[in-house]
Amino acid sequence: QKEVEQNSGPLSVPEGAIASLNCTYSDRGSQSFFWYRQYSGKSPELIMSIYSNGDKEDGRFTAQLNKASQYVSLLIRDSQPSDSATYLCAIDSGGYNKLIFGAGTRLAVHP
Amino acid sequence: DAGVIQSPRHEVTEMGQEVTLRCKPISGHDYLFWYRQTMMRGLELLIYFNNNVPIDDSGMPEDRFSAKMPNASFSTLKIQPSEPRDSAVYFCASSILGQPQHFGDGTRLSIL
Numbered sequence: 184q185k186e187v188e189q190n191s192g193p194l195s196v197p198e199g200a201i202a203s204l205n206c207t208y209s210d211r212g213s214q215s216f217f218w219y220r221q222y223s224g225k226s227p228e229l230i231m232s233i234y235s236n237g238d239k240e241d242g243r244f245t246a247q248l249n250k251a252s253q254y255v256s257l258l259i260r261d262s263q264p265s266d267s268a269t270y271l272c273a274i275d276s277g278g279y280n281k282l283i284f285g286a287g288t289r290l291a292v293h294p
Numbered sequence: 295d296a297g298v299i300q301s302p303r304h305e306v307t308e309m310g311q312e313v314t315l316r317c318k319p320i321s322g323h324d325y326l327f328w329y330r331q332t333m334m335r336g337l338e339l340l341i342y343f344n345n346n347v348p349i350d351d352s353g354m355p356e357d358r359f360s361a362k363m364p365n366a367s368f369s370t371l372k373i374q375p376s377e378p379r380d381s382a383v384y385f386c387a388s389s390i391l392g393q394p395q396h397f398g399d400g401t402r403l404s405i406l
Contacts, residue, residue: 226400229396232394280325280389280392281327286336
Protein backbone atom coordinates (compact mmCIF):
# COMPACT_ATOMS: atom_id res chain seq x y z
CA GLN A 184 0.00 0.00 0.00
CA LYS A 185 1.35 3.39 -0.98
CA GLU A 186 1.94 5.79 1.88
CA VAL A 187 0.32 8.75 0.17
CA GLU A 188 -2.49 8.20 -2.31
CA GLN A 189 -3.80 10.66 -4.84
CA ASN A 190 -6.06 10.27 -7.83
CA SER A 191 -3.82 10.85 -10.85
CA GLY A 192 -6.55 12.56 -12.83
CA PRO A 193 -6.77 14.44 -14.99
CA LEU A 194 -9.34 16.41 -13.09
CA SER A 195 -11.05 18.69 -15.56
CA VAL A 196 -13.05 21.69 -14.31
CA PRO A 197 -14.47 24.73 -16.06
CA GLU A 198 -13.07 28.16 -15.39
CA GLY A 199 -14.65 29.71 -12.30
CA ALA A 200 -15.59 26.39 -10.72
CA ILE A 201 -14.25 24.87 -7.52
CA ALA A 202 -11.55 22.24 -7.97
CA SER A 203 -11.33 19.63 -5.21
CA LEU A 204 -8.14 17.62 -4.83
CA ASN A 205 -7.89 14.77 -2.36
CA CYS A 206 -5.15 12.85 -0.63
CA THR A 207 -5.10 9.97 1.86
CA TYR A 208 -2.13 8.80 3.87
CA SER A 209 -1.23 5.79 5.96
CA ASP A 210 1.12 7.14 8.65
CA ARG A 211 -0.99 8.14 11.66
CA GLY A 212 2.04 9.80 13.22
CA SER A 213 2.30 12.44 10.52
CA GLN A 214 2.03 15.98 11.84
CA SER A 215 2.77 18.18 8.84
CA PHE A 216 0.98 18.23 5.51
CA PHE A 217 1.79 20.17 2.38
CA TRP A 218 0.41 20.87 -1.06
CA TYR A 219 2.84 21.63 -3.86
CA ARG A 220 1.97 22.80 -7.35
CA GLN A 221 4.13 21.72 -10.26
CA TYR A 222 3.80 23.18 -13.73
CA SER A 223 5.03 21.07 -16.59
CA GLY A 224 8.82 21.24 -16.81
CA LYS A 225 9.12 23.20 -13.57
CA SER A 226 9.96 22.39 -9.97
CA PRO A 227 7.41 21.82 -7.19
CA GLU A 228 6.26 25.04 -5.56
CA LEU A 229 4.74 25.12 -2.08
CA ILE A 230 1.23 26.55 -2.03
CA MET A 231 -0.22 25.41 1.30
CA SER A 232 0.86 23.85 4.57
CA ILE A 233 -1.44 22.60 7.31
CA TYR A 234 -0.63 21.15 10.70
CA SER A 235 -3.89 20.84 12.65
CA ASN A 236 -7.36 19.49 11.97
CA GLY A 237 -9.77 21.78 10.21
CA ASP A 238 -9.55 24.26 7.40
CA LYS A 239 -6.84 26.72 6.46
CA GLU A 240 -7.57 29.37 3.88
CA ASP A 241 -5.13 31.40 1.80
CA GLY A 242 -6.68 33.44 -0.97
CA ARG A 243 -8.46 31.11 -3.38
CA PHE A 244 -6.93 28.04 -1.74
CA THR A 245 -8.31 26.11 1.23
CA ALA A 246 -6.57 23.12 2.75
CA GLN A 247 -8.60 20.72 4.87
CA LEU A 248 -7.16 18.17 7.26
CA ASN A 249 -8.86 15.29 9.06
CA LYS A 250 -6.30 13.25 10.96
CA ALA A 251 -8.85 10.73 12.23
CA SER A 252 -9.75 9.85 8.64
CA GLN A 253 -6.15 10.32 7.46
CA TYR A 254 -7.36 12.65 4.76
CA VAL A 255 -6.16 15.99 3.46
CA SER A 256 -7.69 17.98 0.66
CA LEU A 257 -7.14 21.16 -1.33
CA LEU A 258 -9.95 23.30 -2.66
CA ILE A 259 -9.30 25.89 -5.34
CA ARG A 260 -12.11 28.41 -5.70
CA ASP A 261 -12.75 30.39 -8.88
CA SER A 262 -10.40 28.11 -10.81
CA GLN A 263 -8.36 29.78 -13.55
CA PRO A 264 -6.62 28.28 -16.58
CA SER A 265 -3.35 29.28 -14.89
CA ASP A 266 -4.18 26.79 -12.13
CA SER A 267 -3.72 23.96 -14.61
CA ALA A 268 -0.83 21.96 -13.18
CA THR A 269 -0.04 18.84 -11.20
CA TYR A 270 -0.75 19.11 -7.49
CA LEU A 271 1.41 17.05 -5.15
CA CYS A 272 0.35 16.09 -1.66
CA ALA A 273 3.21 15.57 0.80
CA ILE A 274 3.33 14.44 4.42
CA ASP A 275 6.17 14.34 6.89
CA SER A 276 7.39 10.90 7.79
CA GLY A 277 8.73 10.02 11.19
CA GLY A 278 9.15 13.60 12.29
CA TYR A 279 12.58 13.86 10.72
CA ASN A 280 11.67 16.52 8.19
CA LYS A 281 11.45 13.80 5.56
CA LEU A 282 8.52 14.19 3.16
CA ILE A 283 6.65 11.47 1.36
CA PHE A 284 5.02 12.67 -1.84
CA GLY A 285 1.95 11.36 -3.57
CA ALA A 286 2.04 10.74 -7.30
CA GLY A 287 0.14 13.96 -7.93
CA THR A 288 -3.19 14.92 -9.44
CA ARG A 289 -3.20 16.66 -12.80
CA LEU A 290 -5.69 19.52 -12.90
CA ALA A 291 -6.94 20.99 -16.16
CA VAL A 292 -9.03 24.18 -16.01
CA HIS A 293 -10.70 24.87 -19.31
CA PRO A 294 -12.09 28.27 -20.38
CA ASP B 295 16.74 36.08 -1.30
CA ALA B 296 18.35 33.48 -3.51
CA GLY B 297 16.56 30.16 -3.65
CA VAL B 298 18.06 26.72 -4.00
CA ILE B 299 20.53 26.78 -6.87
CA GLN B 300 21.22 23.71 -8.95
CA SER B 301 23.67 23.14 -11.77
CA PRO B 302 23.76 22.21 -14.51
CA ARG B 303 20.16 22.76 -15.66
CA HIS B 304 20.54 20.17 -18.41
CA GLU B 305 23.04 17.38 -18.85
CA VAL B 306 23.31 15.01 -21.76
CA THR B 307 26.00 12.36 -21.64
CA GLU B 308 26.77 8.90 -22.85
CA MET B 309 26.26 5.73 -20.90
CA GLY B 310 29.21 4.88 -18.69
CA GLN B 311 30.26 8.46 -18.06
CA GLU B 312 30.43 10.02 -14.63
CA VAL B 313 27.76 12.61 -13.89
CA THR B 314 28.00 15.21 -11.13
CA LEU B 315 25.02 17.30 -10.09
CA ARG B 316 25.48 20.29 -7.81
CA CYS B 317 23.30 22.07 -5.30
CA LYS B 318 23.58 25.20 -3.17
CA PRO B 319 20.89 25.30 -0.47
CA ILE B 320 19.21 28.40 0.86
CA SER B 321 21.46 30.13 3.37
CA GLY B 322 20.55 29.12 6.93
CA HIS B 323 18.77 25.94 5.93
CA ASP B 324 20.22 22.92 7.71
CA TYR B 325 18.40 20.20 5.81
CA LEU B 326 19.21 19.28 2.23
CA PHE B 327 17.34 16.74 0.11
CA TRP B 328 18.03 15.08 -3.23
CA TYR B 329 15.03 13.81 -5.24
CA ARG B 330 14.58 12.11 -8.56
CA GLN B 331 11.43 12.51 -10.65
CA THR B 332 10.27 10.29 -13.48
CA MET B 333 6.91 9.76 -15.10
CA MET B 334 6.81 6.16 -13.94
CA ARG B 335 7.92 6.58 -10.33
CA GLY B 336 7.00 10.16 -9.52
CA LEU B 337 9.07 12.15 -7.03
CA GLU B 338 11.41 9.91 -5.04
CA LEU B 339 13.62 10.94 -2.14
CA LEU B 340 17.15 9.67 -2.71
CA ILE B 341 19.04 10.98 0.31
CA TYR B 342 18.92 13.80 2.80
CA PHE B 343 21.39 15.59 5.03
CA ASN B 344 21.11 17.44 8.32
CA ASN B 345 23.97 19.75 9.25
CA ASN B 346 26.02 18.24 6.41
CA VAL B 347 25.61 14.69 7.76
CA PRO B 348 23.70 12.08 5.71
CA ILE B 349 20.64 11.00 7.69
CA ASP B 350 18.83 8.62 5.37
CA ASP B 351 20.20 7.24 2.11
CA SER B 352 17.71 4.40 1.80
CA GLY B 353 16.37 5.87 -1.42
CA MET B 354 19.69 5.74 -3.25
CA PRO B 355 19.03 3.17 -5.97
CA GLU B 356 22.41 1.45 -5.99
CA ASP B 357 26.10 1.86 -5.37
CA ARG B 358 26.54 3.81 -8.58
CA PHE B 359 24.95 6.74 -6.79
CA SER B 360 26.77 8.75 -4.13
CA ALA B 361 26.15 12.08 -2.45
CA LYS B 362 28.28 14.39 -0.37
CA MET B 363 27.84 17.60 1.52
CA PRO B 364 31.29 18.98 2.36
CA ASN B 365 29.92 22.18 3.87
CA ALA B 366 26.65 23.94 4.63
CA SER B 367 26.46 25.64 1.26
CA PHE B 368 27.25 22.87 -1.20
CA SER B 369 26.24 19.33 -2.05
CA THR B 370 26.90 16.96 -4.94
CA LEU B 371 25.14 13.91 -6.29
CA LYS B 372 27.32 11.65 -8.44
CA ILE B 373 26.41 8.79 -10.71
CA GLN B 374 29.26 6.57 -11.83
CA PRO B 375 28.91 4.83 -14.20
CA SER B 376 25.73 6.32 -15.61
CA GLU B 377 23.08 4.24 -17.35
CA PRO B 378 20.14 5.19 -19.60
CA ARG B 379 17.67 4.30 -16.83
CA ASP B 380 19.16 7.09 -14.73
CA SER B 381 17.59 9.61 -17.08
CA ALA B 382 15.28 11.78 -15.00
CA VAL B 383 14.91 15.20 -13.46
CA TYR B 384 16.93 15.52 -10.27
CA PHE B 385 15.80 18.07 -7.72
CA CYS B 386 17.57 19.45 -4.70
CA ALA B 387 15.53 20.96 -1.86
CA SER B 388 16.41 22.58 1.44
CA SER B 389 14.57 23.46 4.62
CA ILE B 390 14.71 24.27 8.29
CA LEU B 391 13.33 21.69 10.72
CA GLY B 392 9.53 21.75 10.73
CA GLN B 393 9.31 24.13 7.80
CA PRO B 394 8.38 23.34 4.20
CA GLN B 395 11.01 22.31 1.73
CA HIS B 396 11.98 24.66 -1.07
CA PHE B 397 13.02 23.17 -4.36
CA GLY B 398 15.63 24.17 -6.88
CA ASP B 399 14.87 24.33 -10.60
CA GLY B 400 16.20 20.81 -11.12
CA THR B 401 18.69 19.17 -13.45
CA ARG B 402 17.27 17.37 -16.46
CA LEU B 403 19.59 14.43 -17.04
CA SER B 404 19.64 12.39 -20.24
CA ILE B 405 21.90 9.36 -20.53
CA LEU B 406 22.29 8.16 -24.11
